[in-house]
Structure formats: C-alpha cells, structure tokens
Amino acid sequence: MLSIKNLHASIAGKEILKGLNLEVKAGEIHAIMGPNGSGKSTLASVLAGREEYEVTDGTVTYNGKNLLELAPEERAGEGIFLAFQYPVEIPGVSMMNFLKTAVQEIREYRKQDQLDAKAFLQLVKEKQKLVEMDTKLTNRSVNEGFSGGEKKRNEVFQMALLEPSLSILDETDSGLDIDALRIVANGVNKLRNKNNAFVVITHYQRLLEHIVPDFVHVLHQGKIVRSGDKSLALELEEKGYDWLKEATV
Amino acid sequence: MELAETKNINTQLFFDLYDGVLAHAEFDPIDERIKRSYELIKNLDAPDIKNEDWKYTPIRKYLSLFDFQPHISEIPTCEPKFSNQNLVTIQNGHITSIELTKETAGKIEILPLIEGIGKYPELVEKYFYKTIHHSDDYFAHINQSFCLNGLFIYVHDHCIVDEPVYIQQDCFNENETFHQTHNLVLVGRDASMNLIKKELCTGDGGKVFHNLLTDAVILDNGKFSFSRLQNECKDTYQITHFYANLLPHAKLNVNNITVGGAFARNNYWVELNGVESNAKLRGLSLLNEKQHADSWVKILHNSPYCESDQLFKSIVDDEATSVFSGRIYVAKHAQKTNAYQSNKNIVLTDTANSYSKPQLEIYADDVKCSHGSTSGQLNEDELFYLRARGIKEQEARKLLLYAFASNLVEQLDDEHFKNEVKGLIDSKFNNA
Numbered sequence: 001m002l003s004i005k006n007l008h009a010s011i012a013g014k015e016i017l018k019g020l021n022l023e024v025k026a027g028e029i030h031a032i033m034g035p036n037g038s039g040k041s042t043l044a045s046v047l048a049g050r051e052e053y054e055v056t057d058g059t060v061t062y063n064g065k066n067l068l069e070l071a072p073e074e075r076a077g078e079g080i081f082l083a084f085q086y087p088v089e090i091p092g093v094s095m096m097n098f099l100k101t102a103v104q105e106i107r108e109y110r111k112q113d114q115l116d117a118k119a120f121l122q123l124v125k126e127k128q129k130l131v132e133m134d135t136k137l138t139n140r141s142v143n144e145g146f147s148g149g150e151k152k153r154n155e156v157f158q159m160a161l162l163e164p165s166l167s168i169l170d171e172t173d174s175g176l177d178i179d180a181l182r183i184v185a186n187g188v189n190k191l192r193n194k195n196n197a198f199v200v201i202t203h204y205q206r207l208l209e210h211i212v213p214d215f216v217h218v219l220h221q222g223k224i225v226r227s228g229d230k231s232l233a234l235e236l237e238e239k240g241y242d243w244l245k246e247a248t249v
Numbered sequence: 250m251e252l253a254e255t256k257n258i259n260t261q262l263f264f265d266l267y268d269g270v271l272a273h274a275e276f277d278p279i280d281e282r283i284k285r286s287y288e289l290i291k292n293l294d295a296p297d298i299k300n301e302d303w304k305y306t307p308i309r310k311y312l313s314l315f316d317f318q319p320h321i322s323e324i325p326t327c328e329p330k331f332s333n334q335n336l337v338t339i340q341n342g343h344i345t346s347i348e349l350t351k352e353t354a355g356k357i358e359i360l361p362l363i364e365g366i367g368k369y370p371e372l373v374e375k376y377f378y379k380t381i382h383h384s385d386d387y388f389a390h391i392n393q394s395f396c397l398n399g400l401f402i403y404v405h406d407h408c409i410v411d412e413p414v415y416i417q418q419d420c421f422n423e424n425e426t427f428h429q430t431h432n433l434v435l436v437g438r439d440a441s442m443n444l445i446k447k448e449l450c451t452g453d454g455g456k457v458f459h460n461l462l463t464d465a466v467i468l469d470n471g472k473f474s475f476s477r478l479q480n481e482c483k484d485t486y487q488i489t490h491f492y493a494n495l496l497p498h499a500k501l502n503v504n505n506i507t508v509g510g511a512f513a514r515n516n517y518w519v520e521l522n523g524v525e526s527n528a529k530l531r532g533l534s535l536l537n538e539k540q541h542a543d544s545w546v547k548i549l550h551n552s553p554y555c556e557s558d559q560l561f562k563s564i565v566d567d568e569a570t571s572v573f574s575g576r577i578y579v580a581k582h583a584q585k586t587n588a589y590q591s592n593k594n595i596v597l598t599d600t601a602n603s604y605s606k607p608q609l610e611i612y613a614d615d616v617k618c619s620h621g622s623t624s625g626q627l628n629e630d631e632l633f634y635l636r637a638r639g640i641k642e643q644e645a646r647k648l649l650l651y652a653f654a655s656n657l658v659e660q661l662d663d664e665h666f667k668n669e670v671k672g673l674i675d676s677k678f679n680n681a
Contacts, residue, residue, distance in 0.1 A: 049636075071642065092652025092656060
C-alpha cells in the first residue's frame with residue numbers, strides 16, 4: 001500500500017528526515033514513536049503534501065502511484081487522510097459546507113456518484129454517532145471555538161466521513177483527557193478493517209493501549225532506528241528514549 | 250500611475266452649470282448655504298495626490314479621462330405612484346419613477362428634491378446643509394452647489410417603515426456623462442426605515458462619472474439603515490458622499506458592497522451629535538483587474554455615551570487597489586465613548602495593492618476606542634487544511650474568500666438583497 005524508501009526531507013534548508021524507510025500494508029496499524037524533534041510530524045506533513053517541506057531524496061509510492069507528485073487534494077482523493085496535530089480553525093466556513101464540499105470532491109475524484117442532500121445528511125448523522133460527536137458542533141464554523149478534545153474528535157469524524165485507505169494520526173492523543181482518548185480510539189477501532197491502514201504518531205504508549213498496533217517504529221534523528229511489535233512500546237515507556245540513542249551510536 | 254496629472258479640470262464647466270440651474274430655479278436659490286459651497290470651490294481645483302485625503306487615489310487622473318460637456322440637469326417631474334413595492338428608479342441620472350405601497354405611503358414621503366425642499370422649507374432650514382459645511386470636500390461642495398436633482402425622503406415621526414425602500418440606479422447612456430444626485434433623508438423621531446440602493450448599468454455605453462451625495466439626519470430615537478450595492482460596468486467612475494447627523498438615541502446602520510465599476514470613492518462623514526446615538530458602518534470591496542476603490546471615513550463623536558463601529562474589508566486581485574482611510578474623532582466632552590474601527594484586506598497577487606490608514610483623534614479621557622488594520626494573503630494553514638480534505642485549491646480559495654466576506658454579507662437583513670450579493674460574490678470569485 002504505502003512504500004517509503006530512503007526519504008530525505010528538509011524545511012527551510014534544514015534536513016529533518018534522513019533516509020527513512022517504511023512499508024505499510026492494508027489492514028495494518030503502525031505506531032511511530034520517538035523523542036521531540038525526531039521528525040515524526042515532518043513525516044506526516046510530507047505524506048499529506050505540505051508545501052513548506054522539500055523532499056530532497058527518496059521515493060514514496062502509494063498503491064503504485066508516485067505520491068510526491070500529487071497535490072494535497074489528490075492525495076486525499078487517493079485515500080490518504082491526515083488527522084492534524086493542531087486542527088485549524090476556519091471562521092466563516094461552516095462545518096456543513098466544508099464537509100459537503102470535501103465529501104463531494106472526494107467522491108468526484110474517486111468517480112463515485114454525488115450524494116443528494118438527504119443521503120449526505122444521513123451519512124453525517126451516522127458518522128457523528130460513530131465518533132460520539134455533539135451534533136451542535138456541525139452548526140458552527142470549522143473548528144471555531146472547539147475545545148481541544150472536540151477538535152480531535154472532529155478529525156476522527158472527518159476520517160469516518162471521507163473513508164480513507166490510509167489514515168495518519170499525528171499526535172491525536174496530545175491534549176486529550178482519558179475519556180476523550182477512549183472515544184477517539186474507539187472511533188479508530190470501529191473504522192479499522194482489512195482494507196485500510198493506520199499510521200499512529202505518538203509520544204506515549206498510552207494511546208497504544210486503546211489502538212493496538214501491529215508494528216512499532218522508533219524514529220530518531222530522521223530515521224527509523226528500531227522496529228518491533230507492541231512490546232517495543234512498553235519497553236520505551238519503561239526505559240525512555242535515552243538507552244535507544246546510546247544503542248544506535 | 251501611467252497617466253500624468255497634467256490636465257486640469259474645467260471648473261468653469263461647473264460654474265456655467267450653476268448659472269444654468271439658477272436660471273431655471275423658481276425658488277430662492279437655496280440661499281446662503283449653497284453660496285458657501287460655491288464660494289469654497291470657486292477658487293479651488295480638484296485635489297491632487299499631495300492632498301493627504303487623496304494620497305492613494307489619483308482623482309485627477311480619473312477626471313482627465315473625461316471630456317465633460319455642459320448640460321443642465323432637468324428638474325424631474327415624476328409623481329409618486331402606488332405600487333406593490335417601494336421602488337424608486339433613477340435612469341441616467343434622472344429620477345424616472347417613485348412607487349410606494351399604500352402601507353408605506355402613509356408613513357414616508359419620497360419626493361423629487363426640489364419639491365421636498367419647497368414643501369418643507371422649515372425642516373430643510375433646521376436640519377440640513379450643516380454637516381456638509383463641516384467638511385471641505387471639493388466634490389461634495391461641487392454637488393451641493395450644482396445639483397438640484399435627487400430625492401427628498403422624509404419618514405414621519407413615530408412611523409416604522411417595515412418594508413424596505415429600494416432605489417435602483419441604472420445607466421445606459423451612449424455618451425460620456427457626468428451625473429450628480431443629491432438626496433436628503435430625514436428620519437423622524439422614533440421612526441425607522443431601511444433603504445436599499447442598487448447601482449448598475451444595463452447599457453454598454455460611454456463612460457460615466459457620478460458624483461452622488463446623500464445627507465441624512467436622524468432625529469431622536471430614529472433608526473436608519475442604508476445598504477448599497479455598487480455593481481456598475483467597467484466604465485463607471487464615481488465619488489459618493491454620505492453625510493449623517495445623529496441626534497439623541499439615533500441609530501445608523503450602513504452597509505456598502507462594492508463589486509463593479511472602474512473607480513469608486515466612498516466618503517462617509519458621520520456626526521454623533523446626540524447622546525447615546527449609535528453608528529455602525531460596514532464596507533466590503535471585491536476588486537479585480539484594474540478596479541480602484543477608496544473608502545474614506547470620518548466619525549465625529551460630539552456627544553457623550555455614543556458608540557460607533559466601523560468594519561471595512563477588501564479583497565484585491567489582479568492589479569486592483571483598495572484604500573481605507575478612517576478617522577475617529579472624539580470631542581473633549583464626549584466621555585464614555587465606545588468607538589471601534591477595523592480594516593482587513595486580502596491581497597491576492599503581487600500586483601494588487603491595499604492601503605490602510607486607521608486613525609484616532611481623541612480629546613476626551615474616559616473613552617474606549619480601538620483601531621486595527623490587517624493586510625495579507627489567504628492563510629496557508631487554512632488552505633492546506635481544506636486541501637488535505639480533498640478540496641481543490643481553487644475551490645478552497647473560494648471558500649476562504651467567501652468566509653472572509655461572510656460576516657459582512659450574512660448580516661444584511663433583506664433576504665433578496667443578501668442573495669443577490671451572495672450570487673455576485675460567487676460569480677466574481679469564479680472568474681478570479
């Protein structure tokens with residue numbers, strides 16, 4: 001599904017990713033952990049197509065296509081979804097208008113029929129229920145005045161609505177209390193199936209108690225320095241990152 | 250500015266006009282007040298860019314595009330009629346019809362200017378031609394001196410006019426023309442009205458220069474709401490003056506939407522002369538190609554416990570230019586003033602320009618005033634967020650531009666007018 005080979009990326013001339021390799025297959029959940037500044041969020045941004053990041057070397061293919069050549073909206077159409085670490089507030093753009101535009105554009109890209117108003121509302125209702133989102137929130141502007149937890153839930157809600165094949169959760173757990181964390185994780189678990197995959201970027205093992213990964217990777221200085229199964233996350237939790245750094249030197 | 254400011258404006262033209270008008274007038278030529286305007290401009294020429302108020306708007310350049318031919322404005326003869334809506338039509342600078350519903354006609358009088366002045370000389374004497382003389386705007390005084398064409402709108406005391414009054418101004422002249430209208434609006438005590446003016450061109454004729462003036466007086470506890478849509482063709486140039494005098498507890502609400510025309514200068518001069526009066530001014534300019542729109546605002550807090558709020562926004566694309574110059578003046582005794590001013594601009598290209606000059610002039614010491622100005626591009630983070638959800642870049646830009654304009658559009662209270670404005674914004678952004 002996703003194949004990243006020797007990925008180098010920089011921002012403002014500073015190299016952040018220094019030869020990253022990662023293979024993700026359908027049905028898998030990958031966790032990416034690592035200390036601050038190791039390049040976790042850069043990876044998420046590069047995959048979603050943020051223009052400030054420059055890819056200097058390496059390849060990223062997604063379902064056989066060169067992902068790096070695609071515009072962000074085309075990547076979304078191909079099935080990539082980034083749950084933002086800091087979802088953006090957009091005053092003046094109503095949630096419903098935003099969701100409708102996104103759903104219809106993605107359906108157009110995927111050559112699916114447009115939804116009529118009734119079918120769209122039905123879909124919104126169904127997915128709202130799935131992520132236990134307050135229906136009042138869809139009457140507001142995009143993320144405007146949402147609490148931290150509501151913003152993150154809104155990300156999972158959009159994920160449910162757009163039915164991506166690969167979801168990248170960029171520190172979705174940061175700033176969440178236990179209840180919100182559980183709701184977000186439940187949403188992800190309900191969306192999970194054998195045809196889609198998740199890349200979960202996180203600092204802490206906490207989220208991985210709720211979203212159980214098949215693989216755990218440790219990112220350090222722009223490279224994956226160690227991969228393992230979910231027990232690696234527990235090991236990191238216990239020992240911190242220092243021992244890993246020393247081991248790699 | 251590629252055209253040099255060399256050609257002087259033939260002010261003699263205006264004076265010929267003036268004499269012509271006087272020759273036609275059957276009444277005492279609105280006396281001293283007009284003469285004062287006349288004296289003021291007699292020795293002046295149109296302002297140039299050295300004039301601080303015209304620094305970013307080369308008005309002489311625009312005037313030099315015209316070769317005005319003197320013609321005497323005819324005094325309109327139309328009689329007000331009953332209809333199922335309140336509608337005044339102005340064609341090629343002349344009032345061609347005045348229609349009022351039966352319901353409205355009992356509350357409000359809309360007359361040709363001269364008739365109104367003739368019918369209510371004591372009201373004109375008491376209330377009008379004051380605020381204009383506090384300003385020294387060249388074009389306002391040109392209008393005041395030479396224009397006897399326009400409307401006299403009088404909302405009687407205690408009358409609430411529920412249905413809006415529409416003014417539709419259309420131009421389809423084949424020749425180059427210079428139009429002036431001069432409107433007097435008197436909103437009585439405890440009275441209220443909603444005036445909606447649409448300016449358009451149906452013909453594809455010659456260049457037009459408008460110099461329009463509205464002088465409004467809102468008596469105690471009166472309420473005047475004025476919304477205006479400027480959507481004229483590419484060959485329209487205009488200067489519009491809006492003067493208002495607010496007496497105690499009066500309320501003014503102005504919405505201005507500028508979409509069309511080559512050049513627009515909108516002057517607002519609002520005096521809060523009565524305690525607890527309140528003025529709210531909103532302006533939105535959507536400009537592309539070589540359009541130029543300049544909003545010039547002066548709000549004078551001359552009384553305590555008043556509130557004013559200005560919000561002016563512009564979106565400039567291609568080689569367009571927007572200018573905002575706003576001033577809040579708070580007199581020494583105007584304590585407990587609340588005055589706000591905000592100007593926000595989105596500049597879409599490297600060749601588009603936006604100039605902003607927010608100003609405060611405060612002599613009282615117990616006031617709450619704020620002013621601010623921002624100019625920039627669309628927010629990249631917002632754009633990326635939308636695109637990451639599969640929304641094409643152009644569509645995402647449109648959503649964000651609409652969002653920027655939305656709080657000015659959404660608060661228009663007439664649904665028809667609001668939908669018309671929305672449609673125009675959509676088509677303007679589609680072409681952008």
